Amino acid sequence: MDKYIKQFLEYLEVERGLSLITLRNYGFYLRRFAKFAKASGVIAPAKISQELIHRYRLWLNRLENDGQNLKKNTQNYHLIALRGFLKYLVKTDVKSLEPEKVELAKQQPRQVDFLEGSDLARILEAPLQIDLPEIIRKRDKAILELFFSTGLRVSELCKLKIENINLKKDEFTVRGKGSKLRVVFLSPEAKQWAGEYLGARLDTNPYLFVSHDKAAHGREEQVGLTPRSVQRLVQKYAKAAGITKQVTPHTMRHSYATDLLMNGADIRSVQAMLGHSSITTTQVYTHITDQQLRDVHKAFHGKGRRE
Numbered sequence: 409m410d411k412y413i414k415q416f417l418e419y420l421e422v423e424r425g426l427s428l429i430t431l432r433n434y435g436f437y438l439r440r441f442a443k444f445a446k447a448s449g450v451i452a453p454a455k456i457s458q459e460l461i462h463r464y465r466l467w468l469n470r471l472e473n474d475g476q477n478l479k480k481n482t483q484n485y486h487l488i489a490l491r492g493f494l495k496y497l498v499k500t501d502v503k504s505l506e507p508e509k510v511e512l513a514k515q516q517p518r519q520v521d522f523l524e525g526s527d528l529a530r531i532l533e534a535p536l537q538i539d540l541p542e543i544i545r546k547r548d549k550a551i552l553e554l555f556f557s558t559g560l561r562v563s564e565l566c567k568l569k570i571e572n573i574n575l576k577k578d579e580f581t582v583r584g585k586g587s588k589l590r591v592v593f594l595s596p597e598a599k600q601w602a603g604e605y606l607g608a609r610l611d612t613n614p615y616l617f618v619s620h621d622k623a624a625h626g627r628e629e630q631v632g633l634t635p636r637s638v639q640r641l642v643q644k645y646a647k648a649a650g651i652t653k654q655v656t657p658h659t660m661r662h663s664y665a666t667d668l669l670m671n672g673a674d675i676r677s678v679q680a681m682l683g684h685s686s687i688t689t690t691q692v693y694t695h696i697t698d699q700q701l702r703d704v705h706k707a708f709h710g711k712g713r714r715e
Contacts, residue, residue, distance in 0.1 A: 409442045409451055416496045425587040437489035453497050453504035461490075461510055469513070480513045487512050520692055521653065522662040524670075530649035532556065532597075538648055543608045544620055548641055550601040551617060555642075555657060557598035558582075559664035559682055562635045562657035568616040569632075575603050584683040592681065665693055 417435055420426045426434075444464055450456060468483045487510055494507035523531060535548035554565065564582050573580050579593045594602075602616075611618065615632030633641075639657055646655035661682070668678050679690040 409445060409453060410439075412453055412497065412502065413438045413442060413493065415500075416493050419496060420492075427585075433485070434489045434492070437486045438493055440486065441490055441493075453502055456494075456505045458505065458509055461505065465513070484512045520662050520666070521655075521659050522666040523651070523655065523659060524663065524666065527649065527651050528556070528663060531645050531651060531655070534645040534648045538645075541620065543605070546601060546605040546608055547617060547620070548645065550598070550605040551638065551641065552645065552660070553595065553598040553601050555660035556664055556667075557595040558592035559661045560592065561585075561661065561683075562638050565617065565657070566615075566632050566635050566638060569614045570606065570616050571614065573602065573616065575599055575606075582683075586685070588683060588685070590680065590683045662693075665690075669693055 413435070416438070417431055420434060421431055441464060444467060445451070445456065445460060448460060448463065450460055465483070465487070468478055468486055471478050473482075491507045491510045494504055494510065497504040498507065532549075532552050535545045535552065538545065540548075551565065554560065560568075560582065561584065564584055568582070572582070573594075575594075577594075578599070579591050581589050582592055583589055606616075609618075613630045613632075615630065617633045617638075618631075619633060619637070635657075642655055642657050642660065665678050665682055668681070669675065675690055675693065676687065678693070679687050682690060684690045
């Protein structure tokens with residue numbers, strides 16, 4: 409089993425181009441399964457059975473982490489990795505259990521936090537209301553406008569280099585999860601503030617968003633802002649804007665998608681703009697389309713009777 413897991417992880421790295429973090433997670437989940445299987449007397453893929461999978465799911469469901477049972481989505485991460493492994497075995501003609509026979513645990517629909525209306529307006533304006541050096545205010549304003557304009561993941565934003573963006577155009581290409589390319593679009597506000605920020609920069613760092621503290625100037629290595637520092641930045645402006653709920657870079661991404669859907673975009677287009685490989689991932693926003701359907705029903709249903 410260990411040999412095939414190693415080959416599968418190498419396949420994911422070379423052929424699928426998955427990130428090192430994803431590979432590490434897959435390795436952890438699959439080695440956990442292999443250890444469970446071995447304890448059950450199963451050491452070869454051909455011996456993986458539905459009965460073994462049933463007992464493994466039961467074991468996962470009862471497994472405790474820091475005194476709490478594993479969440480359903482964490483259990484599903486284990487099972488998704490296992491399904492991927494079984495699909496790889498089918499692809500390479502290694503006899504094992506059919507991947508379709510590994511069912512995922514049912515879980516509650518994920519709640520999506522997003523900002524709209526005055527909350528959104530206040531957080532976007534917050535960098536201009538705070539007492540900080542002008543270049544930092546312009547940088548932070550550009551970051552927030554770019555999040556709302558493009559729906560970028562925080563990791564994608566932090567990897568952006570100046571050469572990636574042409575401010576004479578309204579769009580640019582970003583490399584997302586699994587090295588997939590997609591086009592994102594710049595609002596007039598995002599273009600304006602990115603341009604003002606770059607115009608204020610005097611350094612030669614190639615990254616679009618960089619630190620401007622004294623420690624950064626003393627470093628030889630040229631790096632961009634880290635995802636953690638951007639997360640802190642977003643939280644700081646949410647607090648300054650008087651928003652009491654937790655706000656993260658992903659909240660801004662949700663706000664971007666929600667804004668599109670509430671203004672009439674179809675879910676397939678939003679899927680493409682978010683870079684989701686499956687429509688299932690985008691359907692977390694169905695609460696928005698449900699509201700639109702409710703409004704349509706209220707506006708148009710029974711009009712003849714009312715008239």
